Amino acid sequence: MARPRKTVTLKEVAREAGVSISTVSRALNDQPFVRDEVRDRVLTASKALSYRPDVAARSMRTGTTGAVGLVVSDISNPLFAAIAKAADETLSPRGYALMIANSSNDASHEAELMRAFQQRRLDGLIIAAADEGAAGLAERIADFQAAVLLDRDVPEAQADSVLSDHRTGLTDALQHLVDLGHERIALITGTASQRGSRVRIQTYFDACRRLKVACEPALCRSEQMTVDDGYQSVSEVLDLPEPPTAIIAGNNQLFAGLFAAIRDRGLRIPEDLSIVACEETELTALHRPPLDVVRRDLAELGRAAAELLLERIDEPTRAPRQILLPTVFEARASSDRPPAELAA
Amino acid sequence: MARPRKTVTLKEVAREAGVSISTVSRALNDQPFVRDEVRDRVLTASKALSYRPDVAARSMRTGTTGAVGLVVSDISNPLFAAIAKAADETLSPRGYALMIANSSNDASHEAELMRAFQQRRLDGLIIAAADEGAAGLAERIADFQAAVLLDRDVPEAQADSVLSDHRTGLTDALQHLVDLGHERIALITGTASQRGSRVRIQTYFDACRRLKVACEPALCRSEQMTVDDGYQSVSEVLDLPEPPTAIIAGNNQLFAGLFAAIRDRGLRIPEDLSIVACEETELTALHRPPLDVVRRDLAELGRAAAELLLERIDEPTRAPRQILLPTVFEARASSDRPPAELAA
DNA sequence: ATTTAGTCTGCAATCGTTCTCAGAGAACGT
DNA sequence: ACGTTCTCTGAGAACGATTGCAGACTAAAT
Numbered sequence: 001m002a003r004p005r006k007t008v009t010l011k012e013v014a015r016e017a018g019v020s021i022s023t024v025s026r027a028l029n030d031q032p033f034v035r036d037e038v039r040d041r042v043l044t045a046s047k048a049l050s051y052r053p054d055v056a057a058r059s060m061r062t063g064t065t066g067a068v069g070l071v072v073s074d075i076s077n078p079l080f081a082a083i084a085k086a087a088d089e090t091l092s093p094r095g096y097a098l099m100i101a102n103s104s105n106d107a108s109h110e111a112e113l114m115r116a117f118q119q120r121r122l123d124g125l126i127i128a129a130a131d132e133g134a135a136g137l138a139e140r141i142a143d144f145q146a147a148v149l150l151d152r153d154v155p156e157a158q159a160d161s162v163l164s165d166h167r168t169g170l171t172d173a174l175q176h177l178v179d180l181g182h183e184r185i186a187l188i189t190g191t192a193s194q195r196g197s198r199v200r201i202q203t204y205f206d207a208c209r210r211l212k213v214a215c216e217p218a219l220c221r222s223e224q225m226t227v228d229d230g231y232q233s234v235s236e237v238l239d240l241p242e243p244p245t246a247i248i249a250g251n252n253q254l255f256a257g258l259f260a261a262i263r264d265r266g267l268r269i270p271e272d273l274s275i276v277a278c279e280e281t282e283l284t285a286l287h288r289p290p291l292d293v294v295r296r297d298l299a300e301l302g303r304a305a306a307e308l309l310l311e312r313i314d315e316p317t318r319a320p321r322q323i324l325l326p327t328v329f330e331a332r333a334s335s336d337r338p339p340a341e342l343a344a
Numbered sequence: 345m346a347r348p349r350k351t352v353t354l355k356e357v358a359r360e361a362g363v364s365i366s367t368v369s370r371a372l373n374d375q376p377f378v379r380d381e382v383r384d385r386v387l388t389a390s391k392a393l394s395y396r397p398d399v400a401a402r403s404m405r406t407g408t409t410g411a412v413g414l415v416v417s418d419i420s421n422p423l424f425a426a427i428a429k430a431a432d433e434t435l436s437p438r439g440y441a442l443m444i445a446n447s448s449n450d451a452s453h454e455a456e457l458m459r460a461f462q463q464r465r466l467d468g469l470i471i472a473a474a475d476e477g478a479a480g481l482a483e484r485i486a487d488f489q490a491a492v493l494l495d496r497d498v499p500e501a502q503a504d505s506v507l508s509d510h511r512t513g514l515t516d517a518l519q520h521l522v523d524l525g526h527e528r529i530a531l532i533t534g535t536a537s538q539r540g541s542r543v544r545i546q547t548y549f550d551a552c553r554r555l556k557v558a559c560e561p562a563l564c565r566s567e568q569m570t571v572d573d574g575y576q577s578v579s580e581v582l583d584l585p586e587p588p589t590a591i592i593a594g595n596n597q598l599f600a601g602l603f604a605a606i607r608d609r610g611l612r613i614p615e616d617l618s619i620v621a622c623e624e625t626e627l628t629a630l631h632r633p634p635l636d637v638v639r640r641d642l643a644e645l646g647r648a649a650a651e652l653l654l655e656r657i658d659e660p661t662r663a664p665r666q667i668l669l670p671t672v673f674e675a676r677a678s679s680d681r682p683p684a685e686l687a688a
Numbered sequence: 689a690t691t692t693a694g695t696c697t698g699c700a701a702t703c704g705t706t707c708t709c710a711g712a713g714a715a716c717g718t
Numbered sequence: 719a720c721g722t723t724c725t726c727t728g729a730g731a732a733c734g735a736t737t738g739c740a741g742a743c744t745a746a747a748t
Binding site: 052053054055056057059065067074075076077078081082084085086088089092097099100101115116117118119120121256259260263281282283287288 | 419630
Binding site for chain 4: 019020021022023026033034038057059062
């Protein structure tokens with residue numbers, strides 16, 4: 001850990017090039033009113049000393065940091081990891097660095113993280129807020145010069161957002177199951193304080209009513225989106241006097257819980273129970289038999305969020321934009337006719 | 345996006361508390377020589393104005409940023425995502441923010457990322473370098489005040505490192521397969537420029553020789569650790585005149601490729617082929633039948649790396665430390681006796 | 689009463705940029 | 719020849735914190 005390379009500053013480049021500090025700054029920042037001959041001399045000197053502007057100093061002067069924040073509940077969830085990757089791939093070539101933070105789905109911790117990011121003067125924020133209704137959330141978001149919501153509705157924040165059209169994919173999945181003869185279908189999803197789950201719950205009741213199948217609150221579970229909650233919810237639903245013949249899990253964690261629960265009960269897929277996952281994962285993609293899934297392009301989600309953010313950074317007064325991305329139901333081999341019909 | 349809240353600085357707190365700027369700074373930083381009564385007044389004023397020190401300004405003065413970088417090949421790989429999460433959970437309570445960057449396993453791109461981090465004056469770096477032998481890597485690492493290598497050997501860097509004991513887990517896996525009667529076992533792993541794969545390759549040849557089973561270079565594939573490479577390598581190995589009866593994949597991506605390849609060939613597990621994965625994932629944990637795996641605690645890896653980094657930040661001159669963490673082979677249901685024996 | 693030591697506080701320099709402002713030349717028109 | 723405009727450059731003031739140094743005040747010791 002030797003520290004021989006002292007950092008080289010504008011002053012040294014200026015001396016090397018035989019000009020003043022301000023001229024060096026102008027030359028390096030592509031500003032007008034610098035003679036070509038001088039600009040060349042500066043560029044040469046800068047290269048020779050391998051000068052790199054100090055981000056902190058620049059940041060103090062300009063108020064920008066060239067860094068943006070990403071707040072999600074859990075970066076180790078492949079869902080958010082995929083989004084983070086795509087966002088980084090969009091931001092990095094534009095010179096922005098990505099700072100991540102895990103809220104653990106705790107609204108007050110999330111608020112603290114946002115304040116910390118604020119203090120670091122990040123140029124923008126991409127956030128999948130834990131609770132859309134948290135007190136002061138809109139203000140905290142608006143405190144950022146630029147902010148993009150990841151599949152969240154916070155109207156008062158007047159922020160840009162990237163949304164998934166959960167309704168279409170889920171409706172198609174329900175239709176598919178009903179077409180197979182299912183009349184009792186359960187939905188396991190997250191709390192209504194996050195748009196994705198809220199939309200799923202609405203869609204579920206709308207579709208079940210329209211398709212004239214069981215539409216009972218007991219079949220629609222809304223808990224935290226953890227593996228354990230998924231396991232628990234599925235267990236309770238299967239212990240109902242009239243259990244469902246098909247279960248849809250609202251995200252990958254819940255699906256993992258669902259999968260573990262039916263494994264522990266020794267249920268066969270799809271003979272004993274039909275299942276559908278929301279979100280494609282390694283498991284749904286590679287399992288044999290392949291698993292039915294409501295897919296969406298997570299990379300596109302991350303990319304779109306990053307692009308919206310860059311747009312807003314460039315043009316802070318632009319009207320808020322929403323981007324709606326599709327979800328697609330893909331039938332594979334984890335759904336079939338319900339057990340009663342198979343027996344008949 | 346209203347911007348009403350102008351940032352409140354030391355000056356305003358000083359005015360509010362009726363003292364000078366320096367006194368406020370001292371009071372807030374728990375320095376001696378501040379009367380209790382004054383300190384209280386400052387703290388009250390600070391709270392009233394909800395003062396937050398400007399990170400950029402402090403950074404310029406002190407040279408520290410309270411941020412550390414994490415460089416991995418791909419943050420969307422659950423393996424690195426899990427490490428990132430654990431590292432963040434250790435660093436965040438200590439006031440450090442985490443900046444991530446994806447090298448895409450490209451050594452020159454990685455070098456550029458490190459320079460960018462350097463320029464941001466990050467207080468430390470955690471890195472799973474793409475190529476241990478890359479020119480100048482050791483110097484670039486040493487340029488950081490603190491650095492921790494993630495399962496990499498770069499002796500000249502004199503850096504701290506967290507290593508996995510790949511040998512034990514893999515040896516046990518090979519022993520298990522040989523005990524079952526396998527005499528031709530293939531290993532699909534990454535390039536030797538990364539410690540994990542290098543150790544696996546050595547271990548593979550050592551163990552095969554000792555156990556007196558086939559020890560041919562054709563059965564040991566060393567490529568990039570991507571799903572496609574895994575698929576390709578497995579295909580080629582299975583097309584050999586004498587194909588293996590068991591295959592071990594060196595990481596989760598390669599295992600995904602392996603899994604897809606044998607699915608496409610319609611091979612049954614474990615009747616037609618025994619397989620073992622390195623790294624536990626959703627797939628290996630939840631698949632039915634459950635899959636044999638060489639596990640390690642990724643969270644522990646991330647945590648240990650973060651802790652080593654914090655130690656070194658606090659004590660820059662301390663001698664480099666290595667932490668070796670275990671790997672464990674767990675037999676489940678994806679390995680059995682080879683086809684020939686089963687037929688007999 | 690007067691030194692002396694010990695506490696406390698404020699002034700001002702500093703970190704490395706960016707950016708305003710003013711001044712120096714050159715070019716040009718009258 | 720003399721303004722006027724235009725192009726270029728440098729001096730110096732920010733940005734908001736930390737910190738060395740000197741001075742002021744208090745308390746103790748002579």
